[in-house]
Amino acid sequence: MSLSASLHPPTRVLMGPGPxxxxxxxxxxxxxxxxxxxxxxxxxxxxxxxAMLRQVLRTTxxxxxxxxxxxxSGMEAAxxxxxxxxxxxxxxxxxxxxxxxxxxAERAGGGVTRVSAPWGSPVDADAVEVAIRAAGNVxxxxxxxxxxxxxxxQPIEPLASAAKAAGALLVVDCVTSLGGIAVEADRWGADxxxxxxQKCLSxxxxxxxxxxxxxxxxxxxxxxxxxxxxxxxxxxxxxxWDERRTYHHTAPISMVYALHEALSLVLEEGLEQRWxxxxxxxAALQSGLEAMGLVLHADAAHRLPVLTTVxxxxxxxxxxxxxxxxxxxxxxxxxxxGELRGxxxxxxxxxxxxxxxxxxxxxxxxxxxxxxxxxxxDVREALGAAAARLDQP
Amino acid sequence: MSLSASLHPPTRVLMGPGPxxxxxxxxxxxxxxxxxxxxxxxxxxxxxxxAMLRQVLRTTxxxxxxxxxxxxSGMEAAxxxxxxxxxxxxxxxxxxxxxxxxxxAERAGGGVTRVSAPWGSPVDADAVEVAIRAAGNVxxxxxxxxxxxxxxxQPIEPLASAAKAAGALLVVDCVTSLGGIAVEADRWGADxxxxxxQKCLSxxxxxxxxxxxxxxxxxxxxxxxxxxxxxxxxxxxxxxWDERRTYHHTAPISMVYALHEALSLVLEEGLEQRWxxxxxxxAALQSGLEAMGLVLHADAAHRLPVLTTVxxxxxxxxxxxxxxxxxxxxxxxxxxxGELRGxxxxxxxxxxxxxxxxxxxxxxxxxxxxxxxxxxxDVREALGAAAARLDQP
Numbered sequence: 001m002s003l004s005a006s007l008h009p010p011t012r013v014l015m016g017p018g019p020x021x022x023x024x025x026x027x028x029x030x031x032x033x034x035x036x037x038x039x040x041x042x043x044x045x046x047x048x049x050x051a052m053l054r055q056v057l058r059t060t061x062x063x064x065x066x067x068x069x070x071x072x073s074g075m076e077a078a079x080x081x082x083x084x085x086x087x088x089x090x091x092x093x094x095x096x097x098x099x100x101x102x103x104x105a106e107r108a109g110g111g112v113t114r115v116s117a118p119w120g121s122p123v124d125a126d127a128v129e130v131a132i133r134a135a136g137n138v139x140x141x142x143x144x145x146x147x148x149x150x151x152x153x154q155p156i157e158p159l160a161s162a163a164k165a166a167g168a169l170l171v172v173d174c175v176t177s178l179g180g181i182a183v184e185a186d187r188w189g190a191d192x193x194x195x196x197x198q199k200c201l202s203x204x205x206x207x208x209x210x211x212x213x214x215x216x217x218x219x220x221x222x223x224x225x226x227x228x229x230x231x232x233x234x235x236x237x238x239x240x241w242d243e244r245r246t247y248h249h250t251a252p253i254s255m256v257y258a259l260h261e262a263l264s265l266v267l268e269e270g271l272e273q274r275w276x277x278x279x280x281x282x283a284a285l286q287s288g289l290e291a292m293g294l295v296l297h298a299d300a301a302h303r304l305p306v307l308t309t310v311x312x313x314x315x316x317x318x319x320x321x322x323x324x325x326x327x328x329x330x331x332x333x334x335x336x337x338g339e340l341r342g343x344x345x346x347x348x349x350x351x352x353x354x355x356x357x358x359x360x361x362x363x364x365x366x367x368x369x370x371x372x373x374x375x376x377x378d379v380r381e382a383l384g385a386a387a388a389r390l391d392q393p
Numbered sequence: 394m395s396l397s398a399s400l401h402p403p404t405r406v407l408m409g410p411g412p413x414x415x416x417x418x419x420x421x422x423x424x425x426x427x428x429x430x431x432x433x434x435x436x437x438x439x440x441x442x443x444a445m446l447r448q449v450l451r452t453t454x455x456x457x458x459x460x461x462x463x464x465x466s467g468m469e470a471a472x473x474x475x476x477x478x479x480x481x482x483x484x485x486x487x488x489x490x491x492x493x494x495x496x497x498a499e500r501a502g503g504g505v506t507r508v509s510a511p512w513g514s515p516v517d518a519d520a521v522e523v524a525i526r527a528a529g530n531v532x533x534x535x536x537x538x539x540x541x542x543x544x545x546x547q548p549i550e551p552l553a554s555a556a557k558a559a560g561a562l563l564v565v566d567c568v569t570s571l572g573g574i575a576v577e578a579d580r581w582g583a584d585x586x587x588x589x590x591q592k593c594l595s596x597x598x599x600x601x602x603x604x605x606x607x608x609x610x611x612x613x614x615x616x617x618x619x620x621x622x623x624x625x626x627x628x629x630x631x632x633x634w635d636e637r638r639t640y641h642h643t644a645p646i647s648m649v650y651a652l653h654e655a656l657s658l659v660l661e662e663g664l665e666q667r668w669x670x671x672x673x674x675x676a677a678l679q680s681g682l683e684a685m686g687l688v689l690h691a692d693a694a695h696r697l698p699v700l701t702t703v704x705x706x707x708x709x710x711x712x713x714x715x716x717x718x719x720x721x722x723x724x725x726x727x728x729x730x731g732e733l734r735g736x737x738x739x740x741x742x743x744x745x746x747x748x749x750x751x752x753x754x755x756x757x758x759x760x761x762x763x764x765x766x767x768x769x770x771d772v773r774e775a776l777g778a779a780a781a782r783l784d785q786p
Contacts, residue, residue: 206645228621252599
């Protein structure tokens with residue numbers, strides 16, 4: 001029958017801003033028989049996820065779970081639960097996702113101050129500190145650790161200090177960083193860290209890890225008005241994830257299986273080894289792109305290895321390049337978001353997609369497509385530079 | 394390694410309130426390679442889902458999609474988008490899920506009137522009409538078509554008339570009915586219908602079909618305040634599902650594959666045939682249970698075939714029976730929710746789980762466990778009655 005016959009998606013090399021490729025073990029995990037969401041065997045799987053999430057997030061926080069939705073559901077859970085009407089909220093915004101946090105905080109009734117930086121740089125911690133003092137009644141500070149729209153890594157510890165000095169809680173978006181670069185919830189002093197599954201954890205999208213410090217949990221529990229969201233009310237979610245097992249929603253069973261397998265793979269590889277792999281492959285790609293004659297958009301000192309923004313050269317059609325990569329070479333990369341639309345490409349090397357073969361393949365086919373567009377890409381130079389970098393630790 | 398080794402869930406016969414069993418084709422669909430959420434091939438899959446959802450929901454509504462979360466996310470999307478602060482909202486409540494809608498409508502800022510009926514009966518449409526007139530400014534009326542906590546079918550058309558007469562919009566929860574009993578969004582005159590995937594559609598939990606009539610969509614678009622939820626803001630979701638393809642969230646790719654395959658299976662079987670199958674198996678189960686000497690909780694005239702509530706006989710330990718069924722026979726059923734906690738069992742026959750073999754197996758093992766508990770279950774009589782009913786069309 002034609003409708004079901006259409007379900008034979010082509011195999012792509014996923015080098016966009018996510019999803020990344022999934023390990024066959026993760027895909028296979030989703031074919032395990034369904035269990036009831038209160039079956040003791042399923043609760044064991046949840047407990048396993050909870051324990052592994054703490055390891056991957058580097059936290060001892062009791063309240064650690066996965067919200068039943070994609071990464072954005074983690075953001076919404078963090079913001080809607082933490083922010084009460086009238087709370088002062090300071091958000092570091094130097095990209096699309098920082099601004100999304102600010103929008104959500106406004107919907108939660110917060111009095112929001114955006115501290116901006118150019119898209120391509122991190123936000124200055126001193127400016128955040130000044131904004132906190134100026135705003136008054138700031139209860140929540142939020143920032144994006146790895147800004148998927150710009151490829152910039154935001155230093156978190158200075159923001160944690162600024163928040164703590166003001167008695168505010170720090171919320172950190174680690175959607176694109178978790179499992180790819182160091183995320184250290186406890187060492188940073190972050191109060192809420194959330195992520196997604198489809199980036200450097202390499203599971204399909206559909207669950208969002210989140211952890212809350214005791215101080216954050218205390219604020220959530222002391223709310224005077226209920227959280228705007230019922231579906232993502234963390235008090236209700238935690239009552240299901242902890243030993244109370246109070247029914248709230250039917251867990252996305254197969255997604256929890258996938259998350260469990262993906263976290264197992266992360267821990268089998270080892271977090272530090274995984275970070276080193278992402279760092280090496282990202283550096284190789286970036287060396288290659290520069291050797292090809294391209295300009296990287298993010299500040300050199302704050303470039304993410306997992307997501308690289310490349311400026312579109314003069315005279316080159318951004319969308320045509322992406323189309324040619326996808327259609328002729330099966331390689332997906334992303335275009336620019338927000339104010340970088342049409343100005344950059346976004347090239348991801350996350351999780352299972354972060355492998356030397358993808359670095360070299362991408363440089364080869366990207367260079368070829370760019371040459372067709374009239375840009376004199378030096379492919380040999382690019383591949384040589386990348387290979388040299390891949391040889392280093 | 395021990396953590397990943399734990400992912401070998403046992404095979405269960407899923408006869409609880411959901412999830413139901415999934416067809417192997419649905420599980421297999423989730424192992425298809427991941428695609429980017431803006432890949433033209435993935436957009437084709439979404440378009441296929443949208444077209445099939447309209448067929449299954451019996452609607453021509455343009456705005457028809459699946460929210461990126463479990464069934465409860467469909468409820469939250471419906472309520473948070475439709476209800477604006479200050480709107481009068483009348484909710485028909487004769488079970489746990491009706492009350493949940495009312496709670497959500499309160500969080501959305503609605504002035505909520507609950508019209509109640511005993512848990513086991515539908516809500517009287519005349520009482521709803523009276524409440525609408527009494528409340529004033531009623532913009533939204535909501536009801537649960539198949540109340541999963543009680544096993545009762547709520548007649549929808551009289552509620553649609555009452556809502557329409559007052560110029561209000563009707564929201565109908567079809568989480569447990571869609572794909573199992575007749576859901577007729579357009580013929581009913583319902584303005585919003587939402588469902589889940591893990592009941593009679595027999596996909597894993599993780600997506601929620603939803604459709605909005607032009608009138609409902611007009612109200613959503615005319616909102617003066619933004620929807621409380623960003624994640625489930627239908628204006629943002631529709632902009633991704635329709636031809637605009639505006640990035641909002643990373644779609645739960647594998648879940649969309651699963652939904653696509655599950656909808657294909659529904660349409661291959663044929664909706665009417667599927668409803669007849671559910672009706673026959675449900676009637677056989679209910680005949681068998683009564684022949685065994687048990688009392689069904691729901692009003693005889695409004696019993697759902699897909700979810701049967703059985704009263705716990707005097708002297709029988711409700712939880713022990715469920716435990717024995719699960720541990721010794723691998724059969725999952727549900728306990729009571731809310732005010733029916735400890736008083737009833739909930740036995741589901743949904744989607745792939747609605748097969749004659751499950752009816753007969755369940756009667757046999759349930760009877761056996763009840764006899765161990767001192768209840769004189771007549772298993773032969775039960776099996777005979779069920780088999781006779783299964784022979785009818």
